[in-house]
Structures are given as structure tokens and as C-alpha cells.
Amino acid sequence: MPEVRIKTLPPPHGGKLVERVVRDPQMARKLMEKCSAVYDIKPTLFKGNPVRNVYREIMSVCYGFFSPVEGSMTKADLESVLERRRLTSGWVFPYPILFDISEEDYKKLGVGAGDWLLIRLKGEPFAILEIEEVYEIVPGDVAVRTFGTPEKNPEVVKVPFDQKHTGYNIYCSLNPIVLAGKYTIINEPKFRPPFDRFWYPPKRAREEFEKRGWTTVIAHQTRNVPHTGHEALMKNAAYIGDVKPCDGIVVNAIVGAKRIGDFPDEAIVEGHEMVHLAGYIKPERHLVTFTLWDMRYGNPIESLIHAVIRQNMGISFHMFGRDHAALGEYYDIFATQILWSKGIPSFGFEEPPYMVDGGFYIRPQNIEEFWFCPKCKEFAYSANCSHKGIYSRYSGSFIRGLINEGVMPPPEIYRPEVYKVVVKWWQKFGYPFNNEKYLKEREERLEVDLPHMELPAHLKK
Amino acid sequence: MAKYFGVIIDEKRMAAIKGTPLEDKVQSIFGGALRRLVIEVSDELGQKVIDQFTKARFDARGYIEETPAAFKRAVFKRIAEMKDLSEAVIKKVLEEDLDKVKEEAAKEDKELPVPDIDISDVLELQKNPVQKPA
Secondary structure, three states, rough: OOOOOOOOOOOOOOOOOOOOOOHHHHHHEEEEEEOOOEOOOEEEEEEOOEEEOOHHHHHEEEEOOOOOOOOOHHHHHHHHHHHHHHOOOOOEEEOOOOOOEHHHHHHHHHHOOOOEEEEEEEEEEEEEEEEEEEEEOOOHHHHHHHEEEEEEOOEEEOOOOOOOOOOHHHHHHHOOEEEEEEEOOOOEEEEEEOHHOOOOOHHHHHHHHHHHHHOEEEEEEOOOOHHHHHHHHHHOOOOOOOOOOOEEEEEEEEEEEEEEEOOOHHHHHHHHHHHHHHHOOOOHHHHEEEEEEEOOOOHHHHHHHHHHHHHHHOOOOOEEEOOOOOOOOEEEOOHHHHHHEEEEEEHHOOOOOOOOOOOOOOEEOOOOOEEEEEOOOOEOOOOOOOOOOOOOOHHHHHHHHHHHEEEEEEEEOOOHHHHHHHHHHHHHOOOOOHHHHHHHHHHHHHEHHHHHOOOOHHHHO | OEEEEEEOOOHHHHHHHHOHHHHHOOOOEEOOOOEEEEEEEEEEHHHHHHHHHHOEEEEOOOOEEEOHHHHHHHHHHHHHHHHOOOOOOHHHHHHHHHHHHHHHHHHHHHOOOOOOOOOOHHHHOOOOOOOOOO
């Protein structure tokens, strides 16, 4: 009889966890000596507003969230990802990861293949890029090919992407020159509160799971303060496990520049934490974490980066709901579930991503929908409850609309303690959602501070 | 496919439509925790509303959401005035009230009054978080 118990955590995607962080200051100084130029990171702007900061990608690469990716992609890897959602090594990877600079900056830096570039963040040395290749891109072309079109991807793309889509705008706003090569962090950033207590990069996450005795773990993707429907989803999806429900439920928030109108990341991570602090899920079974990534809202494509991240963290299952990581009506609302149940051939998946070569160990838990049903007297699963006209469907947009109008969401929608976390950050920022002011200040503040580190003399000029 | 626009009905709004045919059209949602009126609009008109406001969008239920509170107030005012729940109400707001709505929405984008509620219980819970910084 086959063994049905899951006794170990899944291996990292690509076989080996990437960790490119130098913690020895002497070694950091030696590496800086080899650099020939310094570059200060600039946020990617769309119509003057920050939509991305490449530092978040450097962090996610160097701490292993994006294993096996080790840096900014070469032209061959970029083409391979855009054509078939695979790296040239054959491992599934969905998005271009690029270090892009303007032509003007490229000329000023005077670097080329074989040179090392010192990257500064908030005025301090941060990371090194070992330049392997320099090439040009057409940002609009990268954007279209990243997300797909109704003509090329008719299975799931319903309408062409446009400037109402934040992820599309990120790629359209990239600079035209790409410096490709491996990143290494040489000056470890320190997370600001409240992010510091939720920082579980893959190595630490795996250690924590082992400490807690977890071998079956399910991931909950979030970009939202949790409503009771999310809570029901987490609790019920976690029944999958093996001979018993999953040992652990891991919330992994995507933290980064986001859409105006979303909740601030501070409220998102603390809102999820409140689910266990207020006792709705036992803290022994619930861990709140985050990954730095400027969300692309790519629905099925985004689900693949989620699989990469969470498998690298040691997570065995991933819940995928309707409209997963989506924005607007560009994709079929069940596009992610289509991908994870039968595949999307036009995106390079004749079969689901856990069945293809170079695919994942992490398994999907495709969930339809939870709604509130006063007749069932529960947060009912849509495949169970047939009380049409009685149940109420959740909608994050609807709830944000309530808050915007000054209506306190009732306990049927939000746990009161969770809503109070929203109010806490509303008091702090003067606004409950991301607005232009918050996003601009946030981009200056970022999630981290960097210790002071002296530049080598030759780079001070 | 039709789209929908929902307006939350609180006590004040309920009083404003009391005794009119609209009163019977009020729907109870989330087991009676909230009440609303719903206007059904064509796809085209729904899109026209979305196009007016940067954050606005259709949600997965087909509702027009994340419009400014000022727009919702204007729609309710017209509902009460016209005693109507047809798309004529939305058309009227777009034709006659849009400039004022946009002016108010611009202020709304910068500041929203913080609710006056006691949050000391959650601050107490947060004093001793289970998860600690690395």
C-alpha cells in the first residue's frame, strides 16, 4: 500500500535553496573593492507614482524566495520565460526578473559584461550585481507578452491589458536597458516594525516548521485584510492534510507598492496576525509571513510565482480561490483554477504545473467560494449551500466601499478586532487605504533601514 | 450581462424613503446585518461609471464597486428624489451631478475621517505578539 502520510517538507523549487547574503563585513568590503561603479536604486514610476522598487526583487532573489533564480535574467532566460514560462534550465518560472536602467544612467555608469556594480539603497551599500550581459528591451512588448492577449491565450484572457492594470503598467514603465547577472546582498537590511516580526524567508520558514513539527502546511495568499470569508477559506482548506488536516496554515502576504485603494501592508499583516491573537485560529497552527514583491495582479501567472515562493518556504499545499491575485476582468475569474486543474496550453502548460517537467511539488487546493448564509448559519461553501437569494457573497471591493462610506463592517463580515487593526493604521496614516500620499511616503520609507557602511575609496569619487 | 450598483441603506436613508414604494425594494444582506437598494444597469452604462473614477471597477459579483462615497451619496439622493431604481437614476447623476461629485471625490482621496471607536483592546493584544522579530 502506498504511504499516505507526508513526512517531509517539499524540496526547494529547482532543487537548491538560493541564499546570496553576505553577513561578514570584511567579505562585504572585499566584494565592494571589485565593483567599478555605484548605482542608487530608483523606484519604477507610472505617471509619477511609484509602482515598483527593484530592491524588493533583489531581496526575494537573495533570500531564496525565487529559487532557482539568482539574479537579473539574461536575454535567453527572459525570452524563455515569456515564451514558455520556463527558465532556460527548464524550471517553471512565470515573470521576468530584471534590473533595468535608463540609457542615460547606462552611459554614466560606463559598465559592461564582466563588471561588478554596487547597488545602493537609501544611500547605503546594499547589493552587488555581477554583470553578465547587457541588452535592450521594449517594455511594452515585455508587458504584453507577460500577461498574454485574448488572441494568443484565448483559454483565459478575456480582454487586452491596458493602463487600468497595475502589473501591466509596471512592465510598460521599465527602463530600456537591462543589466543581467547574479545579485548578492552585502549589507543586510533591517525590517521596520511591524514587518520585522513577520519576516520568514525560506530558510527561516523551514526551520520554524521543523521546530513546530509541521510536515503538512497550506499557504494562504493575501493582499487583503482578512474578512470572515478568508478566515473560513483558511480553516476549511486546511482540512486537506494527509491522515489529518494540515499541521500549519501559513499566511504569506505580498508586500510592496500596490494599487491605490488597497489596504496598507501594515494593516494587512497585522490584520492577519489578529486572527490568531484574538483566538480565531490557534497561534500554534497559524503563522503570518510576507514576501517582498510589487504585485503584478497576473491571476494564473501570479499563481505560479506564488507556488515558487511558497514551495521554497517548505509549504506543501496552496489554496487558490476565484479571482486569485486578479484585478479587473482581464482574465477568466477561474483562470488560476483552470491552470491548476488542467493546465493552459497557450501559456506552456499542457498539464497542471505540478505535472509538467520542471514543475512543482506544491499541490493546489482549488476552492470555489465561501459566502455568508443565514439559513445554514455559517460561512458556507458554495458547493454545499444552495440557498440562492438568501446567502451573501463576499467582495473585497464592496467591503472597502463600506469603510470608505464610514460604515463599520458588521461582525458577519469582519471580526471586530480585525477592523480595529484597520482603524489603528487609519489613525496613523490618516487614511484607511493606499492613496497617492501613502504610496509616495512609503516608497521613501520602504520596509527596511540599512546599517551605515563605508564605501571603498575608489567608489567615493 | 447586466451590472449592478448597490447603495447601502442606513437608518437615515431608510427614513428618507419611508412610505415610498422604494421601501419594499430594500434588500437585506449578510443575514440582516446590512440593507441595500440595487440598481441594474447595462454593461455600457456600467462601463461609463467605471470610466469616471480611477479606482472604480466591476467586482466578481458584477457590481460596480469602489466608486467615491460622494457618488454613492449623489445616487441615493437621486433615488429618493425620483423614487426610482432604474438606470435613469445613474444617467441623471452622470449628466447633472458629476462635476460636484468629482470635486468632493478629490477631497475624499486625500482624507477620510477616522471612526471614533475604542481600539485599546487590540493594542493590548498586540503588546505580546506570539511571533517575534528574527
